[in-house]
Amino acid sequence: MPVDQKSWDAAVRHLYEDAYPYDATGPRRHEDWILDVLAVMARVPDPRGWAGLDDAAQDPEREASPTYPFVAHPPEYIARRLQEIDRDSAENLLLALTDDRCTLSNLRRFTESEMELRAMACTILARYGDGASYHTNINMPGHVRGTLDFTSSSWAYSPLSVYSEDCGLIVVSDTEVGMFWNFSDY
Numbered sequence: 001m002p003v004d005q006k007s008w009d010a011a012v013r014h015l016y017e018d019a020y021p022y023d024a025t026g027p028r029r030h031e032d033w034i035l036d037v038l039a040v041m042a043r044v045p046d047p048r049g050w051a052g053l054d055d056a057a058q059d060p061e062r063e064a065s066p067t068y069p070f071v072a073h074p075p076e077y078i079a080r081r082l083q084e085i086d087r088d089s090a091e092n093l094l095l096a097l098t099d100d101r102c103t104l105s106n107l108r109r110f111t112e113s114e115m116e117l118r119a120m121a122c123t124i125l126a127r128y129g130d131g132a133s134y135h136t137n138i139n140m141p142g143h144v145r146g147t148l149d150f151t152s153s154s155w156a157y158s159p160l161s162v163y164s165e166d167c168g169l170i171v172v173s174d175t176e177v178g179m180f181w182n183f184s185d186y
């Protein structure tokens with residue numbers, strides 16, 4: 001399903017308006033897409049000129065570290081902390097990232113039905129096409145390798161930021177790399 005800028009922007013803004021998000025897309029320029037993730041963390045411009053969400057954009061900490069709130073790690077460090085997941089898990093993860101604690105119970109705060117919210121998540125993923133791959137720093141192993149189980153009470157993550165908790169999704173297509181991240185400090 002092709003997606004237009006207006007629909008994509010509306011879905012991103014609505015789903016993450018109450019989170020502390022970093023939602024951005026950059027061009028895919030390297031075979032090793034982790035290098036493109038580093039560029040997105042450093043705020044490379046969106047190749048389509050579409051707006052993302054960056055709550056830390058004006059933070060004074062960025063003067064010392066352009067990737068803030070992400071810690072500037074080498075590519076190998078980041079690669080070891082990511083696992084590939086399937087599209088259904090990616091869709092669920094986009095919904096779980098709408099607020100703290102990375103859980104689907106976050107959906108209760110919305111007035112829309114779960115089906116309407118899932119349509120927004122699908123709109124976001126549609127930008128990257130059917131051939132995209134999905135990666136996360138979250139470990140909620142499902143019964144099948146490459147899936148996340150959001151009914152599990154035990155989960156872990158590999159932080160990539162200065163915050164006590166950061167959870168996210170990286171979407172990799174042949175031409176773009178998208179990051180959808182939420183941060184919390186407890």
